[in-house]
Amino acid sequence: MIKFDNVTYVYPTGVKALNSVSVEIGRGELVALMGENGAGKTTFIKHLNGLLKPTSGNVYVDGKDTKTLSVAQLSRIVGVVFQNADDMFFLPTVEEEVAFSLRNLGFSEDVVQRRVDWSLKFMELEEYRNRSPFLLSGGEKKRLALAIILAWNPQVIAMDEPTVGQDSMQKEKLKEMIKQLNLQGRTVIISTHDVEFVAELKPRVILMSKGRIIADGKAEFILTDGELLSSCSILMPQVAATMSRLADLGFNAKVISVEEAVRNIVEGLRGLEHTRRA
């Protein structure tokens, strides 16, 4: 679905934000892009819909070189939700905001109406459809930004720091929506620092540092490697940190989600009790 082929990107200021990045992301994958500030995550995301074109190397989206397509053409395939949702809003109502993008992309009026209804319902924003986007809470704004992108049904959804400024309940909602979108077969790419959020999603993790990919694999392996994470100024999720301390007692240290940790601990304790009885 997405292929970065030896991509290097240098900003006009001379900063090399991506350095020989090669990676492939398949259709229907759930990927978390992680790394410290300035690692190149946002630059990576901006290459997905052609906002940035590689200084050298190539990015392919659905087999097409991004250098040959416009941002509008690529946006039909890759929907990008940026960190600051406020940057998107300029219309009087939530409904009009969603419809605006669809009209830009050339959908007919009846399709526009259907898609607006669907995306507002999916993001649980129906009750706010006639409200000003500027009057929504931080979490609702984030959901509206996602609703705007989802409305035209892109195959790939990329989100830059989706959890910034979100309370726990909003994060939970966002997590469930990401899971649902992924279950529907969409490729979802999130760029984030939020290890706890990633741990519960259990995606493929691509770890970046100084413009390079330094690790790529299952969340269970990357998020339990303390040394690797600290090299990118990231801490282990709390569950992983707890389980790694319990590893000496025979517990599985490669656990990152609460449910799995509970199951492991319960099984471990049962095992201990059996041994004691025997």
Added chain:
Amino acid sequence: MSILEGLKFYAGDTAIHKLDPRVKFLVSMLMLIIVVMYAEVWMLTILIAVQAAIVYVAKVMRRWLKTIKGSMPLAALVFGLNAIFFISTGTYTTLQEVFYHSLALAYRLVLFLSSFSIFFLTTTPEEIGLTLTSWHVPYQYTFAFISAIRFTPIIAQELRDIMDAQRARGVELDRGGPLQRARKFIPILVPLLANALKRAYELAEAMEVKCFGAAKKRTSLMELKARPKDYAVLLTALVFFGLAVYYRLFPF
């Protein structure tokens, strides 16, 4: 956007950075007056050469060139509008003259911006504030001015982010006729204005928390003091300025 880079201070330890900001401001103003007095390409070229020498000593050549590069679209507009005006009014008879005078006016604009750029590239916002305060400009206005300078690069970055966010939802800013293109800027300008107002409100709150305006008489940790070196620079600039004025009034 690169034109805004010329309004940003970059720390340095050169003789130009160390000059009294008041002297730097006055020298910039003298250069501006010469630019206003002369619409001759040769004089403007001498001025830009002098500026280039100052910029070289201040080690901000790359950023200064960026300002000049950024001013090119505006200069091209000035050139085009003046050429149309000169041709339509018949001010000049030959195309060569129209070209020369339009070029001189565009050149003037570039110099106007580059003169200011040198001052801003080598002077901290605090020094600008001290300069204005030393000339008895009320601190509220000084603060507003230096805040505007400080926020310019931030707003420029915000503008870029908003443009990216709108392009990601299918807004094609560089397609269509002039009217269509102008309309496409509404999705850019509304969020920019909304964000700027929000930022202004937050800044006002932060200033209130820090008791801005509580003391009637302000003191300053840093005091500006002109040294012999500063007077020498000012004197040299005044001599050159005097020569420029003399030549304007009594050409050889």
